[in-house]
Amino acid sequence: MKTRQAVLADALEISAFLEQLVFVGKRNLPSDPEFVRCNYIAHADNIQCTVAVDNDGSILGLQILKIASEGNIYGVDIGWGIIGTHVRPDAARRGVGKALFKATHKAAVDAGIQKIDATIGASNPSGLSYYDAMGFNTYRMTSSKISKCFDVRV
Ligand SMILES: CC(C)(COP(=O)(O)OP(=O)(O)OC[C@H]1O[C@@H](n2cnc3c(N)ncnc32)[C@H](O)[C@@H]1OP(=O)(O)O)[C@@H](O)C(=O)NCCC(=O)NCCS
DSSP: OEEEEOOGGGHHHHHHHHHHHHHTTSOOSOOSHHHIIIIIISOTTEEEEEEEEOTTSOEEEEEEEEEOOTTOTTOOOTTOEEEEEEEOGGGTTSSHHHHHHHHHHHHHHHHTOOEEEEEEETTOHHHHHHHHHTTOEEEEEOSSEEEEEEETTO
């Protein structure tokens, strides 16, 4: 497995596995290729969008690091990073998320980001455990969402 920057041509393949995540009940956002291009691969606030690829070149997962800009829909403090992670269901628990965060962490350091927000559904135990394992700590919660913070400086 290796990681590389996502390119627009990855959108179809990413869309396909996001649809699989919807099918298994692990996602409820749009997953069409246009959504993937606009919100993940080429969003104006992107710091980096990374994919993990298998030896045969197939995409195993995606991680997006954006900068929180004024009026961001997550209510995250301006200047923080905002992270999202999506791993192909049949590639879960193989270290894909870990490899993606290694690349994202480097991008955060290079961009001078000090804190990263991860906002996860409160009923998503694997997502919560994943971010805990990456070193994120809970800093706020609502009835439906838990927000965790990673301190890049530590
Ligand atoms: C959550 C998700 C990103 C984890 O990705 P992954 O590639 O399976 O994670 P990794 O294999 O790198 O696991 C790293 C660590 O995270 C934790 N972890 C990951 N999945 C877990 C699970 N299902 N249960 C408990 N801990 C888990 C473990 O500590 C794991 O280390 P270990 O395998 O040595 O015990 C992936 O399952 C996913 O995409 N889920 C659907 C979308 C989602 O929920 N995204 C995140 C919230 S928005």
